[in-house]
Amino acid sequence: MHAFLRAATRVNSDFGRGDAQDVSQVLQRVRLTGTAKLGAASAFVQLQDNRVWGFETSTASNSGNTDLHQGYFHVAGQNNSGTVSGFIRGGRQEIAYGRQRLVGSLGWAPTGRSFNALRLHGQAGAISADAFVAVLKPMGTVSGPGTTPDEPEQRQSSGAQLYSFQLGASPHKAFAAEVTTLYNVEDARDGDLGWTRSIGNVGAHVFGSPLASLRYDGEFNYQFGDNNGRDHQAWAGAAHVNYLATTGRVRFGGGGGYTIASGEACSDSPEQGCGAADSTEFFNFYPTNHGIYGIVDLFGWRNMRDAEVSAKLVVPKKLAFTVAYHFFQLHEAAGRWSNAGGATVGAGWDPDNNDHTLGHEIDLILRYTPFEKFFVEPGYAVFMPTQAGNTLGGDDPQHFAYIWAIANF
Numbered sequence: 365m366h367a368f369l370r371a372a373t374r375v376n377s378d379f380g381r382g383d384a385q386d387v388s389q390v391l392q393r394v395r396l397t398g399t400a401k402l403g404a405a406s407a408f409v410q411l412q413d414n415r416v417w418g419f420e421t422s423t424a425s426n427s428g429n430t431d432l433h434q435g436y437f438h439v440a441g442q443n444n445s446g447t448v449s450g451f452i453r454g455g456r457q458e459i460a461y462g463r464q465r466l467v468g469s470l471g472w473a474p475t476g477r478s479f480n481a482l483r484l485h486g487q488a489g490a491i492s493a494d495a496f497v498a499v500l501k502p503m504g505t506v507s508g509p510g511t512t513p514d515e516p517e518q519r520q521s522s523g524a525q526l527y528s529f530q531l532g533a534s535p536h537k538a539f540a541a542e543v544t545t546l547y548n549v550e551d552a553r554d555g556d557l558g559w560t561r562s563i564g565n566v567g568a569h570v571f572g573s574p575l576a577s578l579r580y581d582g583e584f585n586y587q588f589g590d591n592n593g594r595d596h597q598a599w600a601g602a603a604h605v606n607y608l609a610t611t612g613r614v615r616f617g618g619g620g621g622y623t624i625a626s627g628e629a630c631s632d633s634p635e636q637g638c639g640a641a642d643s644t645e646f647f648n649f650y651p652t653n654h655g656i657y658g659i660v661d662l663f664g665w666r667n668m669r670d671a672e673v674s675a676k677l678v679v680p681k682k683l684a685f686t687v688a689y690h691f692f693q694l695h696e697a698a699g700r701w702s703n704a705g706g707a708t709v710g711a712g713w714d715p716d717n718n719d720h721t722l723g724h725e726i727d728l729i730l731r732y733t734p735f736e737k738f739f740v741e742p743g744y745a746v747f748m749p750t751q752a753g754n755t756l757g758g759d760d761p762q763h764f765a766y767i768w769a770i771a772n773f
Contacts, residue, residue, distance in 0.1 A: 365773040368393035368474060372766035379749055379758025381710060390417035393474040395433060404441050408455075410434040414474035432456060434478055450486035457481060459496060460652070461530065461544060462569050465583065465602065465665055468652030477650060479526070492532040500524040501550070508557040519557050524550040526650070538574040543567070546649060563589040563596055563647050576610045577617075591643035598646040600625035600665055608676060617676040623657065627667025627696030634712045638700065645699060653704035658690045658725040660747045660764045661704035669693040669720070683732055690725040694752060701756050710757035723753035737772040 371390045378384035393414040400407045412433035420427045436455025442448060458469040458478050470477035481498035501524040510517035527547040534540035546565040553559050567585035574580075582603040589596045604621030625646040632639030646666045657663040657670050674688035694701060697717050701709045727745040734740075744765045749757045 365397070366393070366395040367771045367773075368769075370474075370766055370768040372764070372768075375763040376758075376760045377762065379710060379753075379762055380760030381758035391415075391474045392417065393476075404439055406438045406440075408434060408436055408438060412476070433476060434458060448486075448488045450484070453481075453483045453485075455480070457483065459483065459498075461528075462542065462571075462583065463581065463602075463656065464652035465656065466544075466546060466565065466567070466585070466649040466651055467528070468650065470652045470654075472652065472654035477652075479650075481526075490533055490535045492530075492534075494528075494530040494532075496526075496528050498526040498528075500526055500548075501553070506552050506554045506557065508552075508555050517557060519552055521553065522549075522551040524548070537572060539570070539572040541571075542569040544569065548647070548649065559592055561589075561591055563587055563591060565647070565649065578605070578607050580605045581621075585646075587647055591647070594641070594643040596643035596647070598626045598644050600646045602665075604672075606674075608678065613679065615678045615680065617678065618674055619676075620673045622672070623665070623668070623670040624695060625665045625668050627694060627699030629696050629698040630700065630713045630715045631698075632715060634708070638713065639715075640699075644696075648706065657704070658688070658692075658747070659727050659729065659743055659745045660725055660762060662701075662709055662725075662747055662762070663692060664702055664704050664706055666702050666706075667695050667699040669695050681733060683730070685731075686727070686729045688727040688729075690727070692722045692725065692747075692753075693720040694722060695720070697752065712756065714752075714755060717752055717755060719752040719755070721751040721753065722756070723747055723749040723751075738770070740767070740769045742767045 369392050373386060373388040375386045377387055393412065395410055395412045397410045410433045411430060413430040415429050434457050436453050436457045438451060438453045440451040456478050459467055459481065460469045461467040468477065479498040481496045483496035485494045486492065503523045504521060505518050506521045507516045507518045528545065530542055530544040532542040544567045548561065548563050550561040565585055565587045567583060569583045571581040584601040585599060587596060587598040602621065602623040604619060606617065606619030608617030609615040626644050628640040628642065628644040630638035630640055648665045651665065653664045654661055663670065671691040672688060674686055677685045697720050698713065698715050700713045701722065703709050725745060725747045729741065729743040731739055731741045746761050746763050748761045
């Protein structure tokens with residue numbers, strides 16, 4: 365059993381630009397898990413109920429909010445020496461790659477993320493291979509505007525799919541590498557019969573721990589393809605180094621890094637649409653963005669630059685306190701400012717803007733683990749807009765505070 369509860373409030377969600385109200389919510393998630401096994405084969409089922417407190421119409425109502433989060437068949441095996449192993453998994457399942465910058469389980473959100481996919485994984489010594497195909501939207505008939513408003517047209521759509529192949533090597537704890545290819549293809553959809561997207565991504569991820577107290581992580585991705593009729597070419601990179609002392613009842617650490625992703629220059633106003641001639645904004649696929657680019661969640665891995673430094677204090681198995689600072693910029697000044705979920709922030713973009721700097725963020729996070737498999741985490745962050753952040757967002761800082769608890773039984 366898994367239980368999730370988080371109370372959160374966001375102040376100045378529009379940076380004082382308009383009259384938007386502060387937002388406060390209590391979010392809840394409960395998951396019940398069952399497994400059946402017969403030899404090398406097993407079946408896994410995970411039911412999930414997620415809700416916002418008070419969303420039902422009354423205390424006597426019972427709005428359905430329970431669904432299948434995961435449900436799959438799993439067949440695993442290995443050779444007699446255990447040096448070669450693998451599995452085949454088919455059904456609804458969570459999938460997470462690396463730091464989850466492109467493919468993640470989105471555990472911060474009460475709903476989480478799972479894929480309807482067929483996945484194959486193999487391991488031979490230090491070499492691993494992983495591949496999956498996921499159906500994101502089914503094939504079927506879609507409808508949209510026709511030649512006359514009163515006569516909508518219909519056509520057959522091949523839906524949407526995500527394909528992946530990853531090859532990894534971990535010869536030593538000081539060095540490991542993964543090469544990942546992703547391919548996302550989408551056909552016509554309801555309301556837009558001409559919509560198509562086919563974007564490929566080739567990425568390299570290197571990471572390791574040359575010292576017990578030191579860890580590094582670097583990733584670079586290049587994208588190509590077609591984005592609704594526009595030639596798509598984009599890129600993104602990230603590099604981080606973190607240190608944490610390995611001895612002492614109280615341990616200190618810190619780290620730093622830099623993240624960047626390409627954008628595209630808009631030529632039209634937000635009311636008209638971006639109007640960029642070429643598709644050069646990095647496509648973020650299906651990530652877990654929370655916490656990677658600050659906990660206010662004003663940024664995803666697209667048209668951005670993020671310089672980060674952090675400090676940490678840890679009492680092993682009990683307490684961890686982190687303070688982090690982020691300096692955020694737009695990579696393409698005339699491009700979109702998008703949040704962690706991909707929605708535009710504030711005015712979105714300004715084709716006449718030539719200033720890259722958006723603002724500064726400070727995060728404070730305390731995680732207390734009084735018992736195994738249970739933690740309580742209060743957090744607070746403030747984003748202070750400046751320069752382009754004032755123009756696109758507003759003049760007032762945005763505050764985000766929460767208290768979060770998770771228990772696994």
